Amino acid sequence: MDIVNPKIEEYMRGLLSRYDEPVLLEMEAEGEQRGFPIIGRLVGVTVELLARSVGARRVFELGSGYGYSAYWFCRAVGPRGEVHCTDGDPENEKKGLDYLGRAGLAEPIRWHVGEAVATLESTDGEFDVIYDDIDKVGYPDAWRAARERIRVGGLYLCDNVLWSGRVTGEELPADERQDWSTQAILEHNRLIAEDERYVSAIIPTRDGVMAALRVS
Numbered sequence: 001m002d003i004v005n006p007k008i009e010e011y012m013r014g015l016l017s018r019y020d021e022p023v024l025l026e027m028e029a030e031g032e033q034r035g036f037p038i039i040g041r042l043v044g045v046t047v048e049l050l051a052r053s054v055g056a057r058r059v060f061e062l063g064s065g066y067g068y069s070a071y072w073f074c075r076a077v078g079p080r081g082e083v084h085c086t087d088g089d090p091e092n093e094k095k096g097l098d099y100l101g102r103a104g105l106a107e108p109i110r111w112h113v114g115e116a117v118a119t120l121e122s123t124d125g126e127f128d129v130i131y132d133d134i135d136k137v138g139y140p141d142a143w144r145a146a147r148e149r150i151r152v153g154g155l156y157l158c159d160n161v162l163w164s165g166r167v168t169g170e171e172l173p174a175d176e177r178q179d180w181s182t183q184a185i186l187e188h189n190r191l192i193a194e195d196e197r198y199v200s201a202i203i204p205t206r207d208g209v210m211a212a213l214r215v216s
């Protein structure tokens with residue numbers, strides 16, 4: 001199920017051509033060729049905007065892939081900021097450091113190879129933004145770990161929270177109702193909506209982006 005009419009997303013994407021530069025285009029081409037699920041430019045600009053809007057200097061990413069989403073967070077925090085990247089696949093570290101270095105965005109990067117939630121737990125301090133994009137079954141635990149580590153006034157961001165519309169539970173064959181990823185996303189979204197320390201909303205761009213601002 002398309003969440004936003006594809007022609008509308010195409011129009012919105014068309015407004016972002018000023019970001020074209022060789023390394024970004026190369027990263028986007030790799031995503032396209034390999035079918036690797038990067039957030040894409042529309043969500044990339046959205047997370048940069050949100051991170052800048054809370055004056056983010058310290059960002060933690062759960063599930064960095066080869067650094068595409070980090071590209072946008074590095075732009076937001078600037079060279080004196082910190083963007084902690086995590087991914088279980090060491091090949092992604094190599095690719096990410098190469099891409100971000102060539103894009104002139106390497107300074108804020110602190111790359112960790114390993115399980116993302118465990119790495120967050122073993123990294124000290126509060127964060128201005130924690131961004132979650134790991135395997136979907138891990139979303140509830142990622143939220144439980146992240147919600148305590150975001151400063152008041154900071155943001156939790158998470159991709160794919162509408163899961164191609166499967167969260168609605170409509171038009172699913174019986175076996176898909178047992179889909180653990182969908183169940184985990186439903187639990188994750190409910191836990192956030194119920195947490196009174198956060199004001200949250202889902203931005204329905206692409207596959208749905210959760211934005212939760214810590215207010216107390």
Ligand SMILES: C[S@@+](CC[C@H](N)C(=O)[O-])C[C@H]1O[C@@H](n2cnc3c(N)ncnc32)[C@H](O)[C@@H]1O
Nearest residue numbers: 038039063065068069087088115116133134135
């Ligand atoms: C959807 S991709 C991330 C895309 C990236 N955020 C972007 O938009 O460019 C998910 C990545 O998270 C990694 N991953 C999934 N679950 C993980 C976990 N529990 N710990 C560490 N890495 C994980 C996978 O190896 C994969 O590279």
